[in-house]
Amino acid sequence: MRFLETFFNGQVILNYLPDLVHAMGVTLGLAAATIVTGILCGAALACLRVAGLKVVNFFIIVFADIMRALPPLVLIMILFFGMSSLGLNLSGWTVIYIVLSLVLAAFSEEIFWGGLTSIPAGQWEAGRATGLSRAQTLFHITFPQAARRGIPPLVNRVLATTKLTALGSVIGVKEILSVSSSAQSFSGSATPLTMAAIAYLIIFIPAVILSHWIERRYHFAT
Amino acid sequence: MTKPRTMLEIAGLEKSFGEVQVLKSIDLKVQEGELVFVIGPSGSGKSTMLRCCNRLEEPTSGSIFIDGQRITDIPHRDLDRMRLKVGMVFQGFNLYPQMSVLKNVMLAQVKALKRSKAEAEARALEMLDQVGLKHKAGAMPAELSGGQQQRVAIARALALDPQVMLFDEPTSALDPELVGSVLKVMKGLREKGMTMLVVSHEMQFAREAADRVVFMDQGYVAEQGTPEEIFGAPKSERLKTFLSRVSHGDVEAEAD
Amino acid sequence: MDTFIQTFFNIDIMMQAFPLLMKGAVMTLKLCAVVILCGLTGGLMLALAALSPRRFLRWSAIGFIDLFRALPPLVLLVFVYSGLPFAGIRLAPFWAVVIAFFLNNSAYFAEVFRAGINAVPKGQTEAARATGLSGPQTLIHVVLPQAIRNVLPDLLSNTVEVVKLTSLASVVSLSELLYNANMARSVTYNSSPLVLAAGMYLVLLWPLVRVVSRYQRGLSSSH
Numbered sequence: 040m041r042f043l044e045t046f047f048n049g050q051v052i053l054n055y056l057p058d059l060v061h062a063m064g065v066t067l068g069l070a071a072a073t074i075v076t077g078i079l080c081g082a083a084l085a086c087l088r089v090a091g092l093k094v095v096n097f098f099i100i101v102f103a104d105i106m107r108a109l110p111p112l113v114l115i116m117i118l119f120f121g122m123s124s125l126g127l128n129l130s131g132w133t134v135i136y137i138v139l140s141l142v143l144a145a146f147s148e149e150i151f152w153g154g155l156t157s158i159p160a161g162q163w164e165a166g167r168a169t170g171l172s173r174a175q176t177l178f179h180i181t182f183p184q185a186a187r188r189g190i191p192p193l194v195n196r197v198l199a200t201t202k203l204t205a206l207g208s209v210i211g212v213k214e215i216l217s218v219s220s221s222a223q224s225f226s227g228s229a230t231p232l233t234m235a236a237i238a239y240l241i242i243f244i245p246a247v248i249l250s251h252w253i254e255r256r257y258h259f260a261t
Numbered sequence: 262m263t264k265p266r267t268m269l270e271i272a273g274l275e276k277s278f279g280e281v282q283v284l285k286s287i288d289l290k291v292q293e294g295e296l297v298f299v300i301g302p303s304g305s306g307k308s309t310m311l312r313c314c315n316r317l318e319e320p321t322s323g324s325i326f327i328d329g330q331r332i333t334d335i336p337h338r339d340l341d342r343m344r345l346k347v348g349m350v351f352q353g354f355n356l357y358p359q360m361s362v363l364k365n366v367m368l369a370q371v372k373a374l375k376r377s378k379a380e381a382e383a384r385a386l387e388m389l390d391q392v393g394l395k396h397k398a399g400a401m402p403a404e405l406s407g408g409q410q411q412r413v414a415i416a417r418a419l420a421l422d423p424q425v426m427l428f429d430e431p432t433s434a435l436d437p438e439l440v441g442s443v444l445k446v447m448k449g450l451r452e453k454g455m456t457m458l459v460v461s462h463e464m465q466f467a468r469e470a471a472d473r474v475v476f477m478d479q480g481y482v483a484e485q486g487t488p489e490e491i492f493g494a495p496k497s498e499r500l501k502t503f504l505s506r507v508s509h510g511d512v513e514a515e516a517d
Numbered sequence: 518m519d520t521f522i523q524t525f526f527n528i529d530i531m532m533q534a535f536p537l538l539m540k541g542a543v544m545t546l547k548l549c550a551v552v553i554l555c556g557l558t559g560g561l562m563l564a565l566a567a568l569s570p571r572r573f574l575r576w577s578a579i580g581f582i583d584l585f586r587a588l589p590p591l592v593l594l595v596f597v598y599s600g601l602p603f604a605g606i607r608l609a610p611f612w613a614v615v616i617a618f619f620l621n622n623s624a625y626f627a628e629v630f631r632a633g634i635n636a637v638p639k640g641q642t643e644a645a646r647a648t649g650l651s652g653p654q655t656l657i658h659v660v661l662p663q664a665i666r667n668v669l670p671d672l673l674s675n676t677v678e679v680v681k682l683t684s685l686a687s688v689v690s691l692s693e694l695l696y697n698a699n700m701a702r703s704v705t706y707n708s709s710p711l712v713l714a715a716g717m718y719l720v721l722l723w724p725l726v727r728v729v730s731r732y733q734r735g736l737s738s739s740h
């Protein structure tokens with residue numbers, strides 16, 4: 040009974056539900072913006088890498104490596120605190136959006152590039168032999184195949200990256216975790232944290248189930 | 262009667278991969294409407310020669326002419342236009358797995374030749390009809406047998422109205438019972454007057470359909486002549502050995 | 518340009534902060550060791566449970582895996598660290614981190630192990646059983662070695678993720694690398710300690726990321 044009072048207090052739930060629903064909107068918006076930007080940038084970088092320009096490729100590889108090796112929270116703090124001491128005040132939302140987009144771009148670049156390198160040379164040759172340019176062959180023939188192969192790992196990476204929106208709570212973005220943390224300290228009850236967990240489950244359980252389904256459908260090549 | 266046009270001419274072609282010289286001065290002419298057959302042991306450079314003819318490989322030196330135009334020195338930005346004149350059929354078909362048969366045949370027509378969609382579709386259906394696969398237009402490549410896939414690949418090349426067709430072992434990835442359907446399409450093409458350079462080990466087909474047979478060995482054109490000359494009276498020892506191996510179904514044996 | 522360098526690459530400040538950061542790095546490594554070990558063990562157990570023929574066991578394991586894959590690790594951490602005290606369970610930051618990440622990591626490692634075990638052909642088990650090996654013997658000597666080989670790159674990349682994850686411990690004031698760097702930043706009003714911490718993470722993780730890339734490339738081109 041005391042357990043219910045602590046973690047599922049009806050009055051607290053009612054008080055903070057509107058705030059939390061709003062926070063879910065913020066989380067979803069941030070996630071959507073990140074997914075679109077990250078995947079598009081990753082695809083663009085992978086395609087650029089096909090051009091085979093040594094210097095450009097070097098920078099793409101270094102970028103992808105660093106973004107995959109660094110903990111996102113480190114990047115977030117550097118950008119958030121560093122930029123403000125340069126006199127450039129970025130909002131918490133912007134910082135999270137930039138960092139998560141860069142991270143997702145790095146991972147999806149690697150996924151798309153891995154897909155592209157696994158496309159048989161014959162596909163390129165067939166395209167080129169029928170008079171298509173390199174860009175046309177890439178765009179119409181090889182990239183669509185690479186993207187298909189990349190879907191299962193990409194879905195997992197998108198899930199992992201969007202869950203990182205919770206890091207927004209560290210720099211004051213009013214998303215689910217930060218809203219419920221402050222509600223927890225105001226109300227002196229653990230209930231808002233339970234609500235946060237449930238809010239995340241509402242968003243991510245369908246996503247996890249979707250990822251299982253996709254993995255089964257495209258079970259080849261991870 | 263005018264002198265026949267030379268559609269494809271290879272002159273002094275050399276090709277090295279790094280240190281290894283794979284083609285050592287190849288000379289070869291194919292007249293308009295001619296079907297020239299290329300045979301030779303695995304690794305002798307047949308594919309490399311063919312791929313130089315549309316510059317999928319860059320020749321190290323020498324010249325290649327398509328219908329009198331030298332293609333070995335045209336700049337990269339004009340390669341795509343040149344390749345429209347040279348159709349190529351690969352051993353592994355290389356159909357685009359994510360597109361229907363019809364889309365496979367339409368793609369380059371629309372994107373490289375800039376035909377309208379309607380025109381490209383009509384032409385694609387016509388070509389699919391020619392290879393006996395019009396009814397498969399809506400199918401995906403994975404739903405077709407190897408022989409059907411290869412015929413679609415031929416239709417895809419033909420739809421661009423090439424002046425020369427290159428075939429690189431078009432039937433060697435096929436189950437024996439499917440080979441005939443592809444050879445039949447090739448025979449039909451020959452009767453229509455298409456100029457063809459064919460690498461293949463279908464000796465029976467060579468006897469029936471080839472105007473000339475070229476034997477390649479270790480990067481050279483070692484011997485050439487009519488099918489009767491090459492198969493009936495081979496001169497060099499290497500060719501004799503090769504032919505006896507092939508007749509025992511042992512083509513790949515001489516790979517080094 | 519100069520202010521940029523002063524803000525992010527101030528050598529003096531980095532030198533000053535270095536000992537503190539090294540201390541943090543040691544804590545990070547300690548945390549990694551515990552968390553990775555727990556995650557691997559828990560993940561293997563969960564994977565076996567998720568493949569068990571016993572329906573109740575199987576579905577509980579799958580439920581557990583999906584539940585903790587769906588929750589952001591930071592949410593778990595905050596819940597364990599700030600929520601559980603309301604139920605009278607008060608944990609030191611270190612153990613709060615270990616428990617929260619155990620829940621998260623074992624779910625992820627379980628997925629990896631499960632995929633690896635599934636990829637071992639049925640014939641292998643049948644052959645082993647036919648030669649008289651017991652179920653556990655078959656698992657240990659025949660199935661698991663192949664399963665682990667199948668998913669070595671994924672295990673490695675998951676491990677990289679775990680190391681990155683430990684930076685979240687700074688949120689609950691565990692004095693690991695990022696926490697100490699951020700402390701140094703707030704004392705010096707300068708971001709260079711954060712950049713130095715980033716450098717340290719890179720030294721640790723860049724080689725692993727390279728290996729993962731190389732490995733995955735090798736696998737995909739052999740298809």
Ligand SMILES: Nc1ncnc2c1ncn2[C@@H]1O[C@H](COP(=O)(O)OP(=O)(O)O)[C@@H](O)[C@H]1O
Pocket residue numbers: 278283301302303304305306307308309310
């Ligand atoms: N891209 C390449 N790089 C290096 N060597 C190659 C390449 N392509 C072909 N070769 C070599 O060139 C030789 C001739 O190959 P190829 O033209 O395919 O022979 P064929 O088609 O007669 O079997 C072989 O020894 C092969 O190993």
Ligand SMILES: [Mg+2]
Pocket residue numbers: 307308309430
């Ligand atoms: Mg060949």
